[in-house]
Structures are given as C-alpha cells and as structure tokens.
Amino acid sequence: MRGVLYLFIATLLAAMGWIASKVVVQSMAGEMFIASRFILASLILVPFCYKSLLKLSAKQVLSACGVGVFLGLALQVWIYAVSISDGLSEGAFIMSLAMIIAPLTAWLLFQVKPNRAFWIALPVSVSGMMLMSLTNGWKMEPSQLLFLLASALLSVHFVMNKRISGNLKPLVSICLQLFVVGLVGLLYTLYTEPDAVQFSNQLLVWFVLSTVIATSVRYLLQTMGQYKVSMETAALLMILEPIWTLLLSISVLGENLEPQKLLGGGVIFLSLIIYIKLSRRYAKAELAKMELAQSA
Template sequence: MRGMIYLIIATILAAIGWGASKMVVMTIPGDIFIGTRFLLASFVLAPFCFKQFRTLTGKQILALSGVGLVLSFALQVWVYAVSITTSLAEGAFIMSLAMIIAPIISWILFHNKPNKAFWIALPISVLGMILLTLGNGWKLEASQLGFMLSALLLSMHFVLNKRIIGSVTPLLSICVQLFIVGISGCLYASFNSHPPFEITQHAIFWFLISTIVATAIRYLAQTLGQFSVNIETASLIMILEPVWTLILSISVLHEVVAPQKIIGGAVIFLSLFVYIKLSRRLK
C-alpha cells in the first residue's frame, strides 16, 4: 500500500512539473532551464547513492551516459513544445503514448516482437491521437509535432534504459542520467544565443518547484514505489500523470480544452489501460 501511495504522489508531482515548467519557460529559455534543472536535481539525489558511485565500471558509466543523452534530447524537444503549446493537457496525453511506441522501438532495435496486447491497443491509441490533434482539420501544430517527437525519443530511452538497469540500482541510474541531462543541457545552451531575459522571483519560485519537487522528489518517490509494487500496478498508476495534468491545466492555469480533445485524451488513456491489463494475459 505504501508503494502505491509513493507512485500516486510521483504522478501528482509530475503533473505539477508540467505547470511549473510552463511558468519557468515564459521567462527563462528552455535549454537553460533543462540544463540547470536536471543538474541541480542530480545533486539533490547524489547523497542518497553517493557510496554506490564507486562501484560503477567504465562500461556502465558509458552506457548510462549514452542513455542519458537520449533522455536529454527528448527533454530538449519536450521543453520547446511546452514553451509554445497552448494546452499542457494535450501535450501530457501525447507524451503518454511513449508507452505504446516503446514496443515498436524494441522491435526495430532488438527484434523483440510486440505481444498481442500491443496490436489491440495500437488502433485505439491512433484514434485517440486523431481526436486529440486534428481539431482544426488535417493540420498538426508545431507543439503537437514536438510532443510526438519527444514521445518517440522517450520511448527509445525506456527501451535502452531497461537493458542497462539490471546491472545498476535504479536510484544510481536516475542520478547519473539526470547529471548527464544537466551537463549536456548546459553545454547545448552555451552554444545558443538567447535574447535578454530577467530572472524574477516568480521564475525562481517555479524553477525550485520544478527542480526539487517535480524532479528530485518525484523520481525518488517513483523509485521507492517501484521497488514494492508489481510492474502491472505501477504502470496503471503512472498513466494517471496526464489526468492530473488535465485537472491542473483547467483548474489552475484556466486552460480551455475542447470536448473533442478531452475525448481524445480519454481514448488514449483507454488504450494504455487496455495495453497494460492485457499484456500479462495475451502472449
């Protein structure tokens, strides 16, 4: 029961992260935000796994760094989409499709054929995407394309991360990868030119929320929860993230979400639910 509570808290904190990130990128360039946010978050988590760093081999460090770079790329695309989107809830539901895309990536990279549950859930998710994204005819917005690309990259990160996580504890893996995201993000930002911007108290407040609450504490809660909850239950709980984001977007950010998009999000949620529930029954 405690593990489930940790995971529910993690999904709520992740949703808060969507709102906090949107607030920050209204003032601070997204690439600078991602670099500093994840670098500081890795420093917050480091004390919890400091002794384990000495056990890492060169091969493990290289593998974690490579996977971390994929995550960094995904997050840079994501934060750009967040900075230009008018609907965080829409972005959260599109990003949740990474779970459906992952089996395709695994099939392409490692020849792991998807199970029957995937083929049942896939057309449902496609229908949800159509309802969610094609509100103004057959024209995709730049933010929607950004979220789709980020979901694709994030699914690649899921697949690659799963192959290396067996030899490294989850918390240590997360800490190293967040550090790589932070370092690479800062390097990327240093090569970009940015218009003058002012770091206000408002921006600092939301930056700290996104860094400490929505990144460090969120990943710590998620890791603690995953240790004591089976994979199926954990996956079902984790798909609550876009639901919380939708509630946050409407209630706090006062976003107006068209009924068609709400239905599309619900259909995507259904596809994820079907995929997770049937994965253990159909082989």
C-alpha cells in the same frame, strides 16, 4: 500499500512539473531551464547514492550516461513544445503514448516483436491521437508534432533503460541520467546563446518547485514505489500523470480544452489501460504454457 502511495504522489509531482515548466519558460530559455534544473536535481540525489556511485565501473557509467543522452534529447524537444503550446494537457496525453510506442521501438532496434496487446492497443491510441489533434482538419499543430517526437525519443529511452536496468541500482542510474540530461541542455545552451533570464520572485518559486519537488523528490518517490509494487501496478498508476496535468492546467493556468480533444485524451488513456491489462494477461498465459511444458 506504501509503494502505491509513493507512485500516486509521484504522478502528482510530475504533473506539477508540467505547470512549473510552462511558467518558467516564459522567463527563461527552455534549454537553459533543462540544464540548470536537471544538473541541480541530480546533485540533490547524490547524497542518497554516492557510495554506490563510487563503486561503478567505467562501463556502467558510460552505459547509464548513454541512455541519459536519449532522455536529454527527448526533454529538449519536450520543453520547446511546452514553450510554444497553448495546451499542456494534450501534450501530456501525447507524451503518455511513449508506453505504446516503446514496443515498436524495441522491434526496430532489437528485433523484439511486440505482443498481441500492442497490436490491439495501437489502433485505439491512434484514434485518440486523431481526435485530439485533428480539430482543425487534417493538420497537426507544431507543438503536437513536437510532443509526438519527444514521445518517440522517450520510448527509445524506455527501451534502452530497460536493457541496462539489471546492471545498475535504479537510483544510481537515475542520478547519472539526470546529470547527463542537464549536460545536454548545457551544451545546447552554449550553442544557442539564449536571451538573459528575466528574474522574478515567481520565477524563483516555480524553478525551485520544478527542480526539487517535481524532479528530485518525484524521481526518488517513483524509484521507491516501483521497487515495492509490481510492474503492472506501477504502469497503471503512472498513467495518472496526464489526468493530473489536465486538472492542474485547467485550475492553475485556466486552460480550456475542447470536447473533441478531451475525448481524444480519454481514448489515449483507454489505449494505455488496454495495453497494460492485456500485456499482463498474455504474460501470465505464456508463463503458464512454459510451466506446463516443463512439467510434461
């Protein structure tokens, strides 16, 4: 039960991160925000895992950092989409498609064929995407295309992260990856030379909330929660993030969501539930077949 509570709170904090990010990028360049936010967030996590960090081999460090690069690229695209988007909730729903895109990514990169659940959920998610994005005819907004690109990059991170998960403790891996995300942002900041930051009390408050609460604490709770519950339960809980983002963006930012986009978000949410539920059912059936074959 404690693991479920940890993940539930983590989804709320993740949604808070969307709101904080939208407020911060109005006064600070997105790449500078990503750089400072994630480097500081990783340093906050160091006291919880520094002993394990010191025991890592060079190969383990490189593998975690390499995976972190994909997360860094995904978040660079994401923060730019946030800065130009009029609606955060639709972005959150589009980003949640990373879970559906991941099996296709694994197929393309490592020839791991998706299960039947993927092929059933895919047309449902595409229908939701069309409902959400094609309100003005057959034309997607730039922010929607960027959110979709960020989701695809995030799916690469999911797939690569899973391949190294057996060799690293989750918190150690997250700490290294967050630091690399910050470095990617720092390199991009040096390349673009963004405008000066417009400091204010509001900026400081939202930056602290984003860095400490929505990043460090969120990932710490998410890691502890995923350790205590099954993968299926964790996945079901984590898809609450776009729902909380929708509610917060309406209440805090005053976002107005068109009925068609709201319906599209609901269809995407449904596709994720279908995928998770059917994947679990097919995995159990496959395990039963294997056990039956071994006993025969």
